[in-house]
Amino acid sequence: MERRNTRQLEAIRSYAEHSKSHPTAEDVYREIVKTIPDISLRTVYRNLNKLSEEGILRKIQVPNGPDRFDSTLEPHQHILCTECGEFIDVFMNNEERLLEEIKDLCGYEITGIDVVYRGRCPKH
Amino acid sequence: MERRNTRQLEAIRSYAEHSKSHPTAEDVYREIVKTIPDISLRTVYRNLNKLSEEGILRKIQVPNGPDRFDSTLEPHQHILCTECGEFIDVFMNNEERLLEEIKDLCGYEITGIDVVYRGRCPKH
């Protein structure tokens, strides 16, 4: 399974790798299409998925919203503003006084936390 | 805005409220349709959403999967087995030795944690 460096992959990699805004596939597409007008959204999806499988990006599956792609690989969480859609990083250490810490750090008032761990159950 | 007690709402409430299995709307529909054959999936969605807005159920938005409805209102998290789809509760207190705790508690080996807090940003 040979690996090929296409214009499309390179453009997507360099954009997503340097982006700090947690872009969605749509976001990436709207940017890349300016320089590669005939690129397809399908290809953006394919390459973003490939890059996240390779560990170059991290795919963030946002409940009730499009996936976002994150170039920051260090473990951290995210906050989504339910009013304006702003999506920011949170780096936290201890969970105890987390909510107050978050409010101190960035002014967000948390209205919901939905955590879903993923894993393999004892049978697998 | 008067409130009406329909057969459909009552059936959905009593099933979901007593269920311990985090049913999806489909799950609820497949059960209720046995006793109310002409109920529609649309109505199941509507009433599950209504019940979770009223705080009677908790809606869990699972990334890349259908929403689940939880009758356990105490704060807790969930684990989804990526192999068999089993979906279980986790009650945790401190985050520090969380992963080892989880493994001790229920044998799950965590392969991913995607946390998205929701809130209002300082502008709102």
Place this chain on the structure above:
DNA sequence: TTCCTATTGACAACCGTTGTCAATAGTGAT
């Protein structure tokens, strides 16, 4: 019973994402 309107069921549409497949374009060998 009557009337009002909340709720329903049928249906279509939505969004984000992936499947399919023939056409295209990297890449390594000649």
Place this chain on the structure above:
DNA sequence: ATCACTATTGACAACGGTTGTCAATAGGAA
């Protein structure tokens, strides 16, 4: 350069889960 091979692409359609729409139905107070 040219070739042949096949990974990748772009088109298009389809998917799954959920919600919008709207005329028909059925609670519930008078």
